Structure formats: C-alpha cells, structure tokens
Amino acid sequence: MAPTPETLTAERILEATEEVLRRHGPAKATVVDVARALGVSHGSVYRHFRTKAALREAVIKRWLDRTTDELAVIVEDGTRDPETRLRDWLAALFEAKRRKAGDDPELFATYMVLAGENGTVVAGHVEELTGQLERIVEAGVSAGVFGGVAPAEAARVLFQATGRFHDPCYAGEWTLPSADGDFRAAVEFLLRALRVR
Amino acid sequence: MAPTPETLTAERILEATEEVLRRHGPAKATVVDVARALGVSHGSVYRHFRTKAALREAVIKRWLDRTTDELAVIVEDGTRDPETRLRDWLAALFEAKRRKAGDDPELFATYMVLAGENGTVVAGHVEELTGQLERIVEAGVSAGVFGGVAPAEAARVLFQATGRFHDPCYAGEWTLPSADGDFRAAVEFLLRALRVR
Structure with a gap:
C-alpha cells in the first residue's frame, strides 16, 4: 500500500526528488514525477512545495x-x-x-x-x-x-x-x-x- | 584577382582562420572554408597545415x-x-x-x-x-x-x-x-x- 499523504514530510519529498533526479536527470523532477515516486497525489506534494521551481530550489x-x-x-x-x-x-x-x-x-x-x-x-x-x-x-x-x-x-x-x-x-x-x-x-x-x- | 599561393604565409592563414571562426563559430574553420576565405586552393593551405586539427591547434x-x-x-x-x-x-x-x-x-x-x-x-x-x-x-x-x-x-x-x-x-x-x-x-x-x- 502506498504511504498516505499524512506521512509526507518535506524531507521525504526532498529525498524522493533526489532519487528522481538521480534516475532521470535534471530535466525531470517535476512535482508530478516526485508524487508518483512517493505513491501520493501531486496535491500532497504541492502542500509542501508550491511550484516545481520551489522544489528544485529546496533540493x-x-x-x-x-x-x-x-x-x-x-x-x-x-x-x-x-x-x-x-x-x-x-x-x-x-x-x-x-x-x-x-x-x-x-x-x-x-x-x-x-x-x-x-x-x-x-x-x-x-x-x-x-x-x-x-x-x-x-x-x-x-x-x-x-x-x-x-x-x-x-x-x-x-x-x-x-x-x-x-x-x-x-x-x-x-x-x-x-x-x-x-x-x-x-x-x-x-x-x-x-x-x- | 585572388592572391597567389606564393603570398600565403602561416600567419595569413591563421588570421583568416580566426575570421572564419568569428563569423561561423567553432564547428567551422575547416581547411576548405579557410582556403575559400583566402581565395586560394585548399592545397595551398595544406602546404602549411596538413590537417584541420593542426590548423585549429595552431590558431x-x-x-x-x-x-x-x-x-x-x-x-x-x-x-x-x-x-x-x-x-x-x-x-x-x-x-x-x-x-x-x-x-x-x-x-x-x-x-x-x-x-x-x-x-x-x-x-x-x-x-x-x-x-x-x-x-x-x-x-x-x-x-x-x-x-x-x-x-x-x-x-x-x-x-x-x-x-x-x-x-x-x-x-x-x-x-x-x-x-x-x-x-x-x-x-x-x-x-x-x-x-x-
């Protein structure tokens, strides 16, 4: 079962983003890619990082x-x-x-x-x-x-x-x-x- | 009339090569491009620089x-x-x-x-x-x-x-x-x- 949005922390999202970047290179790591890797909705990720740019900056x-x-x-x-x-x-x-x-x-x-x-x-x-x-x-x-x-x-x-x-x-x-x-x-x-x- | 091969010096070829590079970027400046810019045969240029690599190195x-x-x-x-x-x-x-x-x-x-x-x-x-x-x-x-x-x-x-x-x-x-x-x-x-x- 995918982790629920409640378990999501900024740190977990950033770890997943690094993993997406590692696998797919700098063109990737959109909020949707990261949400998919975490098995959560992209809305859950957006609660922590409002834009793709904010996510990339945090990582x-x-x-x-x-x-x-x-x-x-x-x-x-x-x-x-x-x-x-x-x-x-x-x-x-x-x-x-x-x-x-x-x-x-x-x-x-x-x-x-x-x-x-x-x-x-x-x-x-x-x-x-x-x-x-x-x-x-x-x-x-x-x-x-x-x-x-x-x-x-x-x-x-x-x-x-x-x-x-x-x-x-x-x-x-x-x-x-x-x-x-x-x-x-x-x-x-x-x-x-x-x-x- | 185009200059004769006799007037060609390595220095003139290098000047022309720089000019070709300036106009067309690093992908250019082949021996043929440079010969054309100088109005001479590429054989004349090859007498000074035997390969495109040698010409680029000299420039x-x-x-x-x-x-x-x-x-x-x-x-x-x-x-x-x-x-x-x-x-x-x-x-x-x-x-x-x-x-x-x-x-x-x-x-x-x-x-x-x-x-x-x-x-x-x-x-x-x-x-x-x-x-x-x-x-x-x-x-x-x-x-x-x-x-x-x-x-x-x-x-x-x-x-x-x-x-x-x-x-x-x-x-x-x-x-x-x-x-x-x-x-x-x-x-x-x-x-x-x-x-x-």
Missing part, C-alpha cells in the same frame, strides 16, 4: 547545506588551534566536493544544473562558507596567531584563492595525481600570509 | 601566445621591483583575459571550444605562464624581498590561487562590481605570504 539547498553542516563542526571545535581548524576546514570542503563529484558524477552534473538555476541559493551557500572561514580567522586573531588582515576580507580571499579545490568547474582536476600536493602547497602558502610576524 | 596556440608575449615584457622589466612586477603581471593577465572575453564573447566562446580540444596546447600555455611567475619570484628572492618558499612551488600556487582572475570558467564574474576589489585583496594577501620576515 539544491539541502544538498549544499549538508556540506555547510559538516564544516560547521570544525569551526566550533575549540580543541583544535585556529591553524589546524583552517587546514581541516579547507581539507574537509575539498574532500566533500570531491566525494560528491566522484561517487555519483551524473547526480553531481544534475546538481550543477540546479545550481545554475538557483544563483541566490548558491550565493547564500558561499556566504555561509565564507562566514565560517571568517570565524576561524577571528579565532586566530583572538589567539594572537593570525594578524595583519581584516578577518572578513581574509575569509573572502581564502575562499576565492582555494576555488580550485572546491569550485565544481575544477571537478575534472580533482582526481589528478597532483591535486593533493597542490592543495597542501596552497594551504601552507595561504597560512604564511595569515600568521603574525 | 588556439597563436591566441594564447599573444597573452604570453604581452606578459613576458613585464617579467623582463628590470626597472620595476619584483613586487611591482608580480602585481603588474597578475593585473595584465586579468586584464588580457577580461578584454578577450568582453570584447568579443562569441569568439571567446569559440576559443574555449578549441582550448577544450587542445589540452596539450593549453597545458603548455599554463606551464609558460607559471614559468614567468617563477622568474619573478626568483628575482624577488635574489633581491632579498621574497623568501621562505621555493620559487617553482610558489609560482604554481600563485597561478592556481588567482584562477578566479584568469580562468575562463570565471569569465561571468569578471564584470561584477566586486571583481577589481577582490583582485586587489587577493594580490595583497598573496604578497604577504611571499615577503621575507
């Missing part, structure tokens, strides 16, 4: 938020010194993106289409990540190990300067044998700029 | 070499101190790419298709540019103003960390009001990492 936001939530743990971790937090944060971001791109390239490509359609969501994601970096830089300034730069500006530079290791347009380079060495060299170089003299 | 190489040659002047300019040379070099690269993308977006898109077909030529271009950066860093180390990093590694980091300001995948961001401020902040941040302490 890309959920996908991006998974990374943000994972990284927030590092920002909060007072047991690691700020330099370690920065290294670990950048490594975790690179690893998360590389995993997403490598484990399921078709779904990754689909999410890239959705990202292209939802510039505001992506801009919000970048802002959140930059905000996390800013807090790590601030922690370093408070601890007296980083200095000479405004944390907000440093965070923006750090995010942009490491684009090669998280921006999907470089996904093709992430599996090169040189990728990990390039990443480590970039992080050590950027840390030199941050350290107090 | 993208010529396009990339224009930037390399422009930047080489800065590397050689002993009247500028190494820090100024590095600032000017990165600014000139950003400006050259932004100009190419902005002045003729369709030709730029065409060249991106050619770049995708000619990975080896693009890799050689990146190697030449990184080599130029390495010479500037070496000059700074010799002058005692840069230190603490191996010039070859620093050059590679500098090139990759400034990808946002020269990699065509960011062409859409180059006209944002924030682009120049982001560029200056990145360059000043990277210079901090290079300076001797």
Whole structure:
C-alpha cells in the first residue's frame, strides 16, 4: 500500500526528488514525477512545495547545506588551534566536493544544473562558507596567531584563492595525481600570509 | 584577382582562420572554408597545415601566445621591483583575459571550444605562464624581498590561487562590481605570504 499523504514530510519529498533526479536527470523532477515516486497525489506534494521551481530550489539547498553542516563542526571545535581548524576546514570542503563529484558524477552534473538555476541559493551557500572561514580567522586573531588582515576580507580571499579545490568547474582536476600536493602547497602558502610576524 | 599561393604565409592563414571562426563559430574553420576565405586552393593551405586539427591547434596556440608575449615584457622589466612586477603581471593577465572575453564573447566562446580540444596546447600555455611567475619570484628572492618558499612551488600556487582572475570558467564574474576589489585583496594577501620576515 502506498504511504498516505499524512506521512509526507518535506524531507521525504526532498529525498524522493533526489532519487528522481538521480534516475532521470535534471530535466525531470517535476512535482508530478516526485508524487508518483512517493505513491501520493501531486496535491500532497504541492502542500509542501508550491511550484516545481520551489522544489528544485529546496533540493539544491539541502544538498549544499549538508556540506555547510559538516564544516560547521570544525569551526566550533575549540580543541583544535585556529591553524589546524583552517587546514581541516579547507581539507574537509575539498574532500566533500570531491566525494560528491566522484561517487555519483551524473547526480553531481544534475546538481550543477540546479545550481545554475538557483544563483541566490548558491550565493547564500558561499556566504555561509565564507562566514565560517571568517570565524576561524577571528579565532586566530583572538589567539594572537593570525594578524595583519581584516578577518572578513581574509575569509573572502581564502575562499576565492582555494576555488580550485572546491569550485565544481575544477571537478575534472580533482582526481589528478597532483591535486593533493597542490592543495597542501596552497594551504601552507595561504597560512604564511595569515600568521603574525 | 585572388592572391597567389606564393603570398600565403602561416600567419595569413591563421588570421583568416580566426575570421572564419568569428563569423561561423567553432564547428567551422575547416581547411576548405579557410582556403575559400583566402581565395586560394585548399592545397595551398595544406602546404602549411596538413590537417584541420593542426590548423585549429595552431590558431588556439597563436591566441594564447599573444597573452604570453604581452606578459613576458613585464617579467623582463628590470626597472620595476619584483613586487611591482608580480602585481603588474597578475593585473595584465586579468586584464588580457577580461578584454578577450568582453570584447568579443562569441569568439571567446569559440576559443574555449578549441582550448577544450587542445589540452596539450593549453597545458603548455599554463606551464609558460607559471614559468614567468617563477622568474619573478626568483628575482624577488635574489633581491632579498621574497623568501621562505621555493620559487617553482610558489609560482604554481600563485597561478592556481588567482584562477578566479584568469580562468575562463570565471569569465561571468569578471564584470561584477566586486571583481577589481577582490583582485586587489587577493594580490595583497598573496604578497604577504611571499615577503621575507
């Protein structure tokens, strides 16, 4: 028996949408497709997401938020010194993106289409990540190990300067044998700029 | 009267090829199209470029070499101190790419298709540019103003960390009001990492 509309949560709908996207690509995942996959009426789905655009926006936001939530743990971790937090944060971001791109390239490509359609969501994601970096830089300034730069500006530079290791347009380079060495060299170089003299 | 085959140089063929690409897009620019544009037989063109692939490779190489040659002047300019040379070099690269993308977006898109077909030529271009950066860093180390990093590694980091300001995948961001401020902040941040302490 199909699940009743009462059991429907936004989260279940988003899971089903991801599954529809995985199977059929970015052209699909209309509200009707998703309702069919869940065995419910499209009216039930519309109660949670009023349009196809709203559904697609929610699904890309959920996908991006998974990374943000994972990284927030590092920002909060007072047991690691700020330099370690920065290294670990950048490594975790690179690893998360590389995993997403490598484990399921078709779904990754689909999410890239959705990202292209939802510039505001992506801009919000970048802002959140930059905000996390800013807090790590601030922690370093408070601890007296980083200095000479405004944390907000440093965070923006750090995010942009490491684009090669998280921006999907470089996904093709992430599996090169040189990728990990390039990443480590970039992080050590950027840390030199941050350290107090 | 059409020019005789004797007047044909590789350079004239490449100019005509660029013009054919500009008018008809990347699917065009076969040897026959170019020969017709020049009013010569395709045999005359084949004497210089034995295949369509060789012609397309030469035309993208010529396009990339224009930037390399422009930047080489800065590397050689002993009247500028190494820090100024590095600032000017990165600014000139950003400006050259932004100009190419902005002045003729369709030709730029065409060249991106050619770049995708000619990975080896693009890799050689990146190697030449990184080599130029390495010479500037070496000059700074010799002058005692840069230190603490191996010039070859620093050059590679500098090139990759400034990808946002020269990699065509960011062409859409180059006209944002924030682009120049982001560029200056990145360059000043990277210079901090290079300076001797």
